Each structure stands twice: as C-alpha cells, then as structure tokens.
Amino acid sequence: MNPLIDRRKFLQLASLGGGAAFMSGLGFEVLAADRLSAGVAAEDFYFVQLSDTHWGFKGPDKNPDAAGTLQKAVAAVNALDKQPDFVVFTGDLTHTTDDAQERRRRMSEFKAIVSELKVKQIKFIPGEHDASLDKGEAYQAYFGDLHYSFNHKGIHFIALDNVSDPAAQLGLAQLDWLKADLQALAANTPIVVLTHRPLFDLYAKWDWTTRDGQQAIDLLMAFENVAVFYGHIHQEHHHVTGHIVHHAAKSLIFPLPAPGSVPKRAPIPWNPAKPYNGLGFRNIEAYPWKNYRLDEKAIISGETL
Amino acid sequence: MKAYWHKCLLCLLLLTPLAATANAEPTVIVIKASKFLFQPAKIELKKGQTVILEFTSSDRLHGFSLPDFALQADIEPGKTTRISFTPDKAGTFVFRCSVFCGDGHEDMAGEIVVKDS
Numbered sequence: 001m002n003p004l005i006d007r008r009k010f011l012q013l014a015s016l017g018g019g020a021a022f023m024s025g026l027g028f029e030v031l032a033a034d035r036l037s038a039g040v041a042a043e044d045f046y047f048v049q050l051s052d053t054h055w056g057f058k059g060p061d062k063n064p065d066a067a068g069t070l071q072k073a074v075a076a077v078n079a080l081d082k083q084p085d086f087v088v089f090t091g092d093l094t095h096t097t098d099d100a101q102e103r104r105r106r107m108s109e110f111k112a113i114v115s116e117l118k119v120k121q122i123k124f125i126p127g128e129h130d131a132s133l134d135k136g137e138a139y140q141a142y143f144g145d146l147h148y149s150f151n152h153k154g155i156h157f158i159a160l161d162n163v164s165d166p167a168a169q170l171g172l173a174q175l176d177w178l179k180a181d182l183q184a185l186a187a188n189t190p191i192v193v194l195t196h197r198p199l200f201d202l203y204a205k206w207d208w209t210t211r212d213g214q215q216a217i218d219l220l221m222a223f224e225n226v227a228v229f230y231g232h233i234h235q236e237h238h239h240v241t242g243h244i245v246h247h248a249a250k251s252l253i254f255p256l257p258a259p260g261s262v263p264k265r266a267p268i269p270w271n272p273a274k275p276y277n278g279l280g281f282r283n284i285e286a287y288p289w290k291n292y293r294l295d296e297k298a299i300i301s302g303e304t305l
Numbered sequence: 306m307k308a309y310w311h312k313c314l315l316c317l318l319l320l321t322p323l324a325a326t327a328n329a330e331p332t333v334i335v336i337k338a339s340k341f342l343f344q345p346a347k348i349e350l351k352k353g354q355t356v357i358l359e360f361t362s363s364d365r366l367h368g369f370s371l372p373d374f375a376l377q378a379d380i381e382p383g384k385t386t387r388i389s390f391t392p393d394k395a396g397t398f399v400f401r402c403s404v405f406c407g408d409g410h411e412d413m414a415g416e417i418v419v420k421d422s
Contacts (some may be wrong), residue, residue: 096408097408098407098408128405128410132405133405133407166366166406167368167379167404168403168404204370204372205372205373205401206401207370207403265411266411
C-alpha cells in the first residue's frame with residue numbers, strides 16, 4: 001500500500017461493486033469499477049475546490065487575517081507537488097456590499113490575487129454575496145457566465161447558479177437549460193455539479209437550501225453517477241439524496257457551526273490558540289469510473305497539512 | 306331611570322362577547338421588515354388560533370420563511386403581503402428572511418412562540 005494513503009484524510013465517495021484494486025496514475029490506491037463511461041476515454045486527474053473566500057470581509061474576532069488568508073490558500077495550492085488540472089471557486093468569492101463600486105473593486109482585487117495561481121484553468125461559481133444584490137451583473141463582468149457546463153477527461157461538469165436570484169432559486173429558465181444540457185448525455189456519463197448553496201434541504205431554519213433545488217436533483221436522478229460539490233455552509237459536510245452525493249467545502253474566511261448544533265447561525269470566533277482552525281480547501285481526485293476522493297487541506301499559520 | 310340604564314349596561318356586557326364571537330375576525334399581526342430586522346421579532350400566538358400575518362417592507366425585497374410550518378412569502382416594498390396562519394403545534398419556531406438583502410441578512414430573523422390554548 002502506498003504509505004501516502006495513511007497520512008491522507010480521504011473519503012471513498014461511491015461504492016464500486018465488483019472493482020479491483022490497482023495503483024492509479026496519481027499514486028493512490030483506488031478501486032476500479034468494472035466499466036468505463038460509454039465511449040469516453042477516461043483518465044484520472046484531480047482538481048482543487050476553494051470556497052467562500054469572502055474577499056473584503058472585516059471582522060478581527062472572526063478572522064484577523066481576512067486580508068491574507070486567500071493569498072495563503074493560493075500559495076498552498078501553488079505548493080502542491082502535482083498541480084491540479086483546474087481550480088474551482090464555489091461561490092462567495094467576495095463579501096457583499098451595498099456599494100456597487102466597492103463590489104467591483106473587491107472583485108477586481110480577488111481576480112488579481114487568484115491570477116497568481118500557477119494553474120490558469122480557473123472555474124468560478126457565484127455566491128449570494130457576489131451576485132444577489134445586483135442579480136449577477138458585476139459578477140458576469142468579472143467572472144463570466146453564471147451557469148455553464150464543460151467536459152473534462154470523461155466527466156461532464158455543470159456549474160449551477162442558485163444565488164443571482166436573491167430568493168435562492170435556480171429558476172425555470174436555468175432548469176430548462178439544465179434539462180437540455182443533460183439530454184445530450186448518456187445515462188452513465190459521470191456528472192459533477194458545482195454550485196454554491198446546497199441543492200437539497202440541508203437545514204431550512206438557517207436558510208441552507210435552494211428553493212427549487214429538488215427540481216435539479218430530480219433531473220439529475222436519471223444519471224447513474226452524480227456528485228455535487230458546493231460551499232455556502234463554511235464546513236465540510238457530506239450527504240446523499242438517492243444515489244447523488246453532495247459535498248460541502250470548508251470556507252477560507254471563518255467556519256460556521258454544524259447545522260442546528262446551536263440556536264443561532266453565527267461564525268465561530270477565531271481561536272488564537274488554533275489560528276485558521278476550520279478553514280481550508282480540498283483536492284478532489286476524480287476517477288471517471290465512478291470514484292472520487294477528497295483530500296482535505298487545512299490552513300495552519302499559512303502552511304497546509 | 307337609573308334601573309333602566311343598569312339593565313342596558315347589563316345587556317351590553319352580556320351581548321358583547323356573543324357579538325365578538327359571531328363576527329370573529331382573525332387577529333392581524335403587523336410585521337415590518339427592513340434591513341436587517343423584523344419588527345416585532347418575537348410574536349406570541351395560541352395553538353389553533355388563526356391569525357393573519359401582515360408584512361410590509363420599508364426598503365427592499367425581503368422574504369419570510371417559517372420552515373416548521375412550511376410558510377414562505379416574498380415581502381415586496383410598496384405592497385402588503387398577508388398570510389393566514391393557524392399554528393397546529395406549540396413551541397418556539399424561528400423565522401428568517403429568505404431573500405438575500407445584504408451584509409446583515411444572516412441576522413435577520415425572529416421567533417414565533419406558540420402556546421397551548
């Protein structure tokens with residue numbers, strides 16, 4: 001067994017009945033399913049998910065290094081031994097402001113900082129802090145389309161926008177677009193959905209839901225292999241609806257409490273004894289034959305573990 | 306003459322509750338939404354008693370979400386939004402703004418306390 005595996009915190013995300021053990025090209029021991037997606041030359045790779053950076057946030061009791069944490073994450077990604085194929089930011093790139101000029105200034109600064117990533121393939125997804133107050137106008141000027149899809153090494157990626165409508169819904173037009181996008185795919189095409197808010201009702205009392213998210217889930221249920229990666233809740237969280245897996249990522253500004261664990265949804269204060277505690281990003285090792293592994297990276301005083 | 310007025314008063318006292326029962330209109334609870342609070346933020350109701358929740362917004366679009374009773378409404382400025390509500394269980398239930406409205410959105414919440422009637 002590769003000794004690296006023992007040091008890594010990872011999750012087996014999909015059951016792979018009938019698979020055989022082998023060493024992947026990434027150096028991890030994985031279980032392979034007994035077939036590939038139809039007609040697609042599958043190849044293992046990994047990408048990095050960063051989320052909820054909230055550039056522009058100020059709150060020394062929650063993160064006294066709010067103006068430096070994003071840069072530390074960029075440096076940490078750049079320091080990875082093997083660079084990812086691409087990087088995704090799953091929303092709340094910037095912290096909200098009523099001032100339209102300030103919003104654009106924050107987006108400009110954020111974009112300049114992440115341009116320091118060695119990896120130039122960067123995918124952005126909007127969060128409500130970026131896009132709800134102006135229905136995504138500034139966001140689109142800086143980061144492009146609010147929703148889109150692309151293919152990468154046998155996986156169909158779909159970026160969904162559940163925030164530019166401030167009522168936190170995808171809306172009929174986007175659902176129609178999703179339906180059309182999916183129509184071109186075979187049922188065994190691996191699908192990864194990238195979005196900001198949970199598509200399922202994680203905890204409605206804290207507004208951790210998407211009003212019409214179930215309609216998207218219903219459309220995706222026709223596909224055998226679907227994984228959703230999202231942000232919004234500032235913590236690692238894993239959930240399954242039917243056969244669809246949903247994985248929330250940590251934030252890079254402050255952690256939030258576990259759903260329903262405390263009466264009020266308030267940021268967990270900064271702990272000077274454990275700086276950056278609860279913050280981080282993740283590597284997502286993708287094996288297009290129904291297998292993903294998460295490698296959670298914590299930021300500790302500017303270093304990563 | 307004095308006895309006459311005493312009888313009238315007695316009749317009024319006896320009939321008033323009957324009239325109130327016969328014309329029982331749901332109590333209207335007026336709730337004002339603004340960045341980033343509901344006023345009032347604490348509402349006491351009786352289990353089984355129907356009320357009308359009447360919302361207005363003084364600044365921008367807000368939302369009202371009461372997940373424990375699957376109640377949801379958008380609160381548009383310049384309009385009055387009314388919801389008929391009959392709580393069927395006692396307890397304390399959180400409601401919050403369900404339309405992102407700015408930096409204090411996450412704190413825009415309140416609670417409904419339903420007491421056994």
